[in-house]
Amino acid sequence: MSDRPFLEFERPIFELEQKISDMKDFAVGENIELSGEIVSLEKKLEKLREKTYSNLTRWQKVQLSRHPKRPYTLDYIKLMTTGFIELHGDRFFADDKAMVGGFAWLDDEPVMIVGQQKGRDTKQKVIRNFGMAHPEGYRKALRLFQLAEKFQVPIVVLVDTPGAFPGIGAEERGQAEAIAYNIREMSRLRVPIVVVIIGEGASGGALGVGVGDRIMILEYAWYSVISPEGCAAILWRDAAKAPEAAEALRPTSDDLIKLKIVDSIIPEPSRGAHCDPEAAAKLVKKAIQETLQELSLKSTDELLLDRLKKYRHIGVFQD
Amino acid sequence: MAWFRKSKEGLPTQEKRNIPEGIWTKCDSCGEVVYGKKMEELLWVCPNCDFHFRIPTQKYIDLLLDDGQLEEYDIEISSLDPLKFKDSKKYPDRIKAAQQKTGKTEGVIAGMATMGGIEISFAIMNFQFIGGSMGSVVGEKIARAIERAIEKEVPLIIVSSSGGARMQEGILSLMQMAKTSALLAILHEKKIPYISILTNPTTAGVMASYASLGDVILVEPKALLGFAGPRVIQQTIGQDLPDGFQSSEFFMDKGFVDKIVNRKDLRDTVIALLRFMWSK
Numbered sequence: 001m002s003d004r005p006f007l008e009f010e011r012p013i014f015e016l017e018q019k020i021s022d023m024k025d026f027a028v029g030e031n032i033e034l035s036g037e038i039v040s041l042e043k044k045l046e047k048l049r050e051k052t053y054s055n056l057t058r059w060q061k062v063q064l065s066r067h068p069k070r071p072y073t074l075d076y077i078k079l080m081t082t083g084f085i086e087l088h089g090d091r092f093f094a095d096d097k098a099m100v101g102g103f104a105w106l107d108d109e110p111v112m113i114v115g116q117q118k119g120r121d122t123k124q125k126v127i128r129n130f131g132m133a134h135p136e137g138y139r140k141a142l143r144l145f146q147l148a149e150k151f152q153v154p155i156v157v158l159v160d161t162p163g164a165f166p167g168i169g170a171e172e173r174g175q176a177e178a179i180a181y182n183i184r185e186m187s188r189l190r191v192p193i194v195v196v197i198i199g200e201g202a203s204g205g206a207l208g209v210g211v212g213d214r215i216m217i218l219e220y221a222w223y224s225v226i227s228p229e230g231c232a233a234i235l236w237r238d239a240a241k242a243p244e245a246a247e248a249l250r251p252t253s254d255d256l257i258k259l260k261i262v263d264s265i266i267p268e269p270s271r272g273a274h275c276d277p278e279a280a281a282k283l284v285k286k287a288i289q290e291t292l293q294e295l296s297l298k299s300t301d302e303l304l305l306d307r308l309k310k311y312r313h314i315g316v317f318q319d
Numbered sequence: 320m321a322w323f324r325k326s327k328e329g330l331p332t333q334e335k336r337n338i339p340e341g342i343w344t345k346c347d348s349c350g351e352v353v354y355g356k357k358m359e360e361l362l363w364v365c366p367n368c369d370f371h372f373r374i375p376t377q378k379y380i381d382l383l384l385d386d387g388q389l390e391e392y393d394i395e396i397s398s399l400d401p402l403k404f405k406d407s408k409k410y411p412d413r414i415k416a417a418q419q420k421t422g423k424t425e426g427v428i429a430g431m432a433t434m435g436g437i438e439i440s441f442a443i444m445n446f447q448f449i450g451g452s453m454g455s456v457v458g459e460k461i462a463r464a465i466e467r468a469i470e471k472e473v474p475l476i477i478v479s480s481s482g483g484a485r486m487q488e489g490i491l492s493l494m495q496m497a498k499t500s501a502l503l504a505i506l507h508e509k510k511i512p513y514i515s516i517l518t519n520p521t522t523a524g525v526m527a528s529y530a531s532l533g534d535v536i537l538v539e540p541k542a543l544l545g546f547a548g549p550r551v552i553q554q555t556i557g558q559d560l561p562d563g564f565q566s567s568e569f570f571m572d573k574g575f576v577d578k579i580v581n582r583k584d585l586r587d588t589v590i591a592l593l594r595f596m597w598s599k
Contacts (some may be wrong), residue, residue, distance in 0.1 A: 170547070171552070176522075180526075181502075183528060207493055235486060249404075251489065314494040314497070
């Protein structure tokens, strides 16, 4: 994806914004009265924004989830928590920089917060491997989850990944085993787990840290069995058919509520989290705190039984 | 890109390497030509290179279970189309085609059986049914097989072959990984044995859930295993993959499977293991 500050479908909005800004500069520079024209263009802009964002296709929402300015895991940690101490390494092989985590305070409540991390600029993208973790990332996450369980600290997971990394090293070190084992172990961790899909939730790479008591998703995030591009490459035999695949997969927050896969949608600031990261973080923090409060009322046995039931009942079939 | 060449509809790569028919059979792997009846005796394993041909699920039932007897459960449970999914074909049409091809309602057969006189809960996946893909029904039937093992306190044996989670059911398919793995956690806590048998191929969502969670993982020689498919990896890293990458032998060498077992020895190996792990 390019680093320009707008998505393709936002181009008319961006151009109109530019025009208004130019006109304002011109009016001031030349000392000409243009306020009437400016007001009418601003009204037009507002209408255009509303029209664009209230009719987003699934594919456009997927693009928003990948917006180059969208807040990432460490942005949320910085904006929502205090006293974050990042903990590194899986104790077997390496420290996977595509997966971050550590202890932090949500106001006066301690949490273990873990999630995939994407990079902002080219160098960071490479260091973070585009948010695609290797097996050591999943094993680091599990180590931190178990640390949280040992000291009875609730777990918060922020999911944002285009998938677990498909590479030679990842296979050699057991990507499938790492994810399978995480899924099994997370289903039995004896502390509350709140999962928030903040951007992309692609496949086993997301689920490998995504088992919890409550699953929440940001308005413009998505979660599915495969990325639209991956699905298009296999079923349409053409990755360019991703927009069609995005429609077919029903991966958006609205879809997931209807399919009863997520428990709630966290609304985003107008036009997406990237337009106001502080406001987005406030909304996410509030949702996490309310959910943790609700989960704290359950006994551990009740929590685990409910978690098992939650997953046991997922599936649509005829019997 | 050559990978995405449009040839024909559906998933044509899955048609080959079926049971060889005719009087003479040519090995897909080494080209050795073998007399058909001889292949039957050899359980469709190439005498020259040990390549294991894909065989129907019924053959495994005959081969593994006492007297080839399976008391089948959940026969009628079948797929719906919750996403109204359509690519080049409508999902219900794919299901119908798979049902006609296999004579079965879905991609897994499950039930109760005995092996060496030991009662077991058994499930076997069928690669002929939409690439052995796991949707809601496959997940549910595997889940019920695990629950039968827990309730009846008997060992669980699953024979896997799958391209992964079924895309046509979207997120619901992905969640079957969590459903099955969460139940396996209970089986694990109850110290009931689970032997996972991997056959060619076992990849993606199935490999990243119950297939990888056996107390013991057995695998047929030269099967394709792994998380990502070789094409995806090749496209991602932009270089050729090493010889034998993601084969049974590769994963044995890397420490992710317990034992490579020739098809003719599978039954005896499972029974021998159960005698160590299960004395009830």
